[in-house]
Amino acid sequence: QDGLVSSLRSLSLDAGRDFNVVVVSFDPREGPIDATAKKRIYLKQYGRAGAEQGWHFLTGEQDSIERLTNAVGFRYAYDDKTGQFAHGAGIVVLTPQGRISRYFYGVDYPPRDLRLGLVEASENKIGTLADRVLLLCYDYDPTTGKYGLAIMSALRLGGAATVLTLVTFIVVAIRRERRINSARQINEDVSPTS
Numbered sequence: 001q002d003g004l005v006s007s008l009r010s011l012s013l014d015a016g017r018d019f020n021v022v023v024v025s026f027d028p029r030e031g032p033i034d035a036t037a038k039k040r041i042y043l044k045q046y047g048r049a050g051a052e053q054g055w056h057f058l059t060g061e062q063d064s065i066e067r068l069t070n071a072v073g074f075r076y077a078y079d080d081k082t083g084q085f086a087h088g089a090g091i092v093v094l095t096p097q098g099r100i101s102r103y104f105y106g107v108d109y110p111p112r113d114l115r116l117g118l119v120e121a122s123e124n125k126i127g128t129l130a131d132r133v134l135l136l137c138y139d140y141d142p143t144t145g146k147y148g149l150a151i152m153s154a155l156r157l158g159g160a161a162t163v164l165t166l167v168t169f170i171v172v173a174i175r176r177e178r179r180i181n182s183a184r185q186i187n188e189d190v191s192p193t194s
Contacts, residue, residue, distance in 0.1 A: 003108040005045045010111035016054025028062040093117045105145040
């Protein structure tokens, strides 16, 4: 969660206001006291007012844990030798309706990717116009769990900008030419002939 906290602190979006964070323990030996202690630590690291309302730490019984982890496709195994769980690291971004929108793998999450994932999952209800424009230029790659430049979208956007620039230049040039010709015509009409 340290990587998540670090990435979330980089965002202008706020947990508790713009989105919720739900941390789920898959160790059935952990209970509400453990969850409360962890929540206190991470809220202090996050350091934003109001986050306690939107940051939840959950524990549960083995059956509930298995149903949840199976539903989101999270796999883990307990290693008796080390006394620890072996598992991949990552976060799952859900829509407001509880549907899986994005997976981000690893322990560090690029703030841009996390922000775009949250904006996209919220169906553009959070974020800025700039975020929406970025979503036109970036595609989510489910194999890497990251956003990458969408070449075709970027080319279309660049092409549209080029055409708009050319049209603007032509319109300005035609208007200027008309003004110059109009001024010449007026000068010819006004100047005395010998």
